[in-house]
Amino acid sequence: MSASDMFAPPVNRAMKVLDRSFFQRTIPTSAARIFSQKDISRCRLELEKSKDIIGTNRALLIRSDPDQERAGAGGKCVLLRPEVIHNDPTTWSPKLRDLEQDGTVGVIPYQLHLDYNYFSYTEIMNAIITQSETPEQHEVPTGFALAGHVAHVNLRERYLPYKHLIATVLADKNPQVRTVINKVDYVGTENEFRTFQYEVLHGPDDMEVTLKEQDCTFAFDFAKVYWNSRLHTEHERLCGIFKEGEVVCDVMAGIGPFAIPAGKKKCFVYANDLNPESYKYLNVAIRMNKVGDFVRPFNEDGHEFIKTAAVELLRAEHEVAIYPKKKTSRSNPKARSPPRPLKTFVQPKIMSHYVMNLPASAITFLPSFIGLYSSVPGMPSSEIRKLLAPHTEQKLPMIHVHCFSTKSEDDVAETKEICEEISRQLQYEITPDTPELQVWDVRDVAPKKRMFCASFRLPEEVAFREV
Numbered sequence: 001m002s003a004s005d006m007f008a009p010p011v012n013r014a015m016k017v018l019d020r021s022f023f024q025r026t027i028p029t030s031a032a033r034i035f036s037q038k039d040i041s042r043c044r045l046e047l048e049k050s051k052d053i054i055g056t057n058r059a060l061l062i063r064s065d066p067d068q069e070r071a072g073a074g075g076k077c078v079l080l081r082p083e084v085i086h087n088d089p090t091t092w093s094p095k096l097r098d099l100e101q102d103g104t105v106g107v108i109p110y111q112l113h114l115d116y117n118y119f120s121y122t123e124i125m126n127a128i129i130t131q132s133e134t135p136e137q138h139e140v141p142t143g144f145a146l147a148g149h150v151a152h153v154n155l156r157e158r159y160l161p162y163k164h165l166i167a168t169v170l171a172d173k174n175p176q177v178r179t180v181i182n183k184v185d186y187v188g189t190e191n192e193f194r195t196f197q198y199e200v201l202h203g204p205d206d207m208e209v210t211l212k213e214q215d216c217t218f219a220f221d222f223a224k225v226y227w228n229s230r231l232h233t234e235h236e237r238l239c240g241i242f243k244e245g246e247v248v249c250d251v252m253a254g255i256g257p258f259a260i261p262a263g264k265k266k267c268f269v270y271a272n273d274l275n276p277e278s279y280k281y282l283n284v285a286i287r288m289n290k291v292g293d294f295v296r297p298f299n300e301d302g303h304e305f306i307k308t309a310a311v312e313l314l315r316a317e318h319e320v321a322i323y324p325k326k327k328t329s330r331s332n333p334k335a336r337s338p339p340r341p342l343k344t345f346v347q348p349k350i351m352s353h354y355v356m357n358l359p360a361s362a363i364t365f366l367p368s369f370i371g372l373y374s375s376v377p378g379m380p381s382s383e384i385r386k387l388l389a390p391h392t393e394q395k396l397p398m399i400h401v402h403c404f405s406t407k408s409e410d411d412v413a414e415t416k417e418i419c420e421e422i423s424r425q426l427q428y429e430i431t432p433d434t435p436e437l438q439v440w441d442v443r444d445v446a447p448k449k450r451m452f453c454a455s456f457r458l459p460e461e462v463a464f465r466e467v
């Protein structure tokens with residue numbers, strides 16, 4: 001038996017309901033009995049260096065002496081590799097021999113007992129699930145997305161007979177997980193709000209989750225709104241691009257994973273979502289994170305919102321003064337006089353960024369940008385142009401639109417295809433060589449499907465086109 005087989009749990013292909021007590025293994029090995037307590041750490045270090053120590057860092061290496069009397073007196077031993085035979089010094093390293101010769105340790109037999117708590121999720125699964133014939137399906141399902149205490153798995157059909165078992169072991173081995181759900185794929189249930197049908201595999205049907213992202217707190221009902229923790233790097237990436245004092249328009253904001261952190265870094269945010277439940281929890285997030293001065297929630301259709309938000313911003317007068325943290329001092333009456341603001345942020349009249357994270361269809365929202373500034377009631381285009389470069393520092397907004405495409409090594413074909421689709425929608429040519437264009441590879445979503453974010457500056461011709 002190889003060393004790795006020796007540490008693996010016993011196999012049971014018939015198990016359909018988890019029996020934790022089945023997973024027991026006793027490994028006959030050896031241990032170095034340390035005669036004096038003061039030598040424990042030195043012996044451990046030296047035996048580690050000489051590679052006599054047992055090759056697992058999951059089991060406690062220093063144990064009570066197996067002899068009851070010695071254990072009662074505080075006697076300890078260090079576990080050694082199974083290949084070290086207690087009564088055959090030819091299997092010992094020179095270091096172990098030295099330690100034994102000078103009376104520091106004695107080498108004794110030791111029965112190492114492993115149980116369910118020792119084995120990992122993957123080891124338990126490999127012991128239960130029959131390996132598939134095809135090597136690419138060999139792996140046991142390990143992936144899950146976590147939202148607060150809810151783990152969300154997406155099991156292939158072949159694993160469905162084991163679904164409750166998988167969920168229970170997953171929860172056992174991940175202490176933050178209380179509920180495990182499986183996405184149920186009924187054809188046609190992918191709705192516009194991007195919520196999904198699910199079944200609870202383990203734990204209570206409690207989908208009210210609280211979690212943190214980018215140091216912001218979100219509390220929401222995972223069954224009613226869209227949330228994907230796997231997007232956290234994309235949320236961070238775009239928020240990293242936004243600058244303090246800029247205006248960001250988040251057209252499909254969900255519960256605010258772009259909007260709330262952007263507000264926290266003192267961007268003015270127009271955050272919108274069509275799902276009334278998302279709007280509700282967006283409001284909750286605004287309150288919880290105290291970003292009400294900077295983030296305004298809306299519950300409209302994004303097609304319209306792209307235009308109405310731009311017009312509303314042109315007319316809005318809003319500024320936020322930041323005050324030093326209050327100090328109340330009775331002895332110093334001056335402290336009661338109104339403090340002077342540390343800084344005042346005046347809301348600009350033009351959006352700096354539009355974010356559109358609805359990858360299946362966001363590109364088709366682009367026609368809403370055609371003539372964005374050409375027909376604002378009561379405001380001629382000439383007046384709006386004066387708010388923009390070269391008259392001011394303000395440029396037309398960057399548009400960050402998410403989309404799906406195919407997968408290739410270098411994304412060249414995908415970039416070209418995405419540019420062509422943007423051009424079709426705007427009736428204006430955007431190419432991979434257009435200045436400021438970036439097509440960012442966000443993440444793989446399926447074997448042949450990848451999510452991208454195309455960023456480009458709204459062309460002047462499009463914004464002021466007469467329609």
Ligand SMILES: C[S@@+](CC[C@H](N)C(=O)[O-])C[C@H]1O[C@@H](n2cnc3c(N)ncnc32)[C@H](O)[C@@H]1O
Nearest residue numbers: 192193226252253254273274275301302357358
């Ligand atoms: C993929 S989710 C992204 C949410 C959020 N931005 C995030 O990163 O988690 C897309 C969101 O678009 C919203 N949505 C769908 N159709 C919409 C529309 N026509 N207008 C505005 N929002 C829409 C959905 O309710 C959903 O919250």
